[in-house]
Amino acid sequence: MGREAVLDVLSHTDQHLSAEDIYMRVHETYPAIGLTSVYRTLDMLVNIGLVYKFDFGDGRARFELAEGPKGKDHHHHLVCTGCGRIVNYRDFIDEEVALLKKTEEGLSKKYNFAITNHLIQFYGLCEGCRKP
Amino acid sequence: MGREAVLDVLSHTDQHLSAEDIYMRVHETYPAIGLTSVYRTLDMLVNIGLVYKFDFGDGRARFELAEGPKGKDHHHHLVCTGCGRIVNYRDFIDEEVALLKKTEEGLSKKYNFAITNHLIQFYGLCEGCRKP
């Protein structure tokens, strides 16, 4: 029950929702489901790889749907440290992914790691936060 | 006092210390300094750019000295999701930095951001955590 509700919320947004955001949206449709279940469900979804968990530095985790096997929606994040706005960008992704893949291989060998994931984020101030 | 003590601890380790780790080490030398001051000092040092603050996903922030102007010690992180071990790697750094710079320029223009920082991390399982 919780599983579908949470996945449904995540698949119908392009925002970066916190656990509480998700809880509130799920709650609209399933008023019986509590915050605890949302946390437990998210934890499970992250573990099985259906959902990614991010930290953008504001003290709460954000979640988004993992892209499908084709990886068509792969993107990285640009975070405004002023207002917290997050931009999904797909520019340069191909180059980045190529370099990341190469780096992953090198690091795997050298440090004997089974690398499963990477994180790239840029931080800065958006137009609105720079002016004043 | 706190300033020097915290910087001293950070400049004599290659580990990734949490606020409490730093507090404990500072406390050995300056038993009068409390955890609050360590947090306040770290906050200030991060703001003026002398210290970097990282999140490796275990719920507490880690701190390390920002590299000097020459940037000789620039590195990225490889994080074991099993035991939390963190490897500083410098391999591929030049290529990564070159691509990052290019990406930063492109993103700045396209999204009108003043980009101040970036983050690259790889996640995986280290040798010890893969075996069992």
Add this chain to the structure above:
DNA sequence: GTCCATGCAAAAGGTTTGCACAATC
């Protein structure tokens, strides 16, 4: 006296856990 740094204790905030209860097999 004013200003700034500080410790202590309490608060805050997000997340996790304990426990009892209901539904399922």
Add this chain to the structure above:
DNA sequence: GATTGTGCAAACCTTTTGCATGGAC
């Protein structure tokens, strides 16, 4: 009857804040 999923409340842990004190100028 055992197992599983659940909500509620409490606990937890890191970080922040309020307040009063002490030192520097």
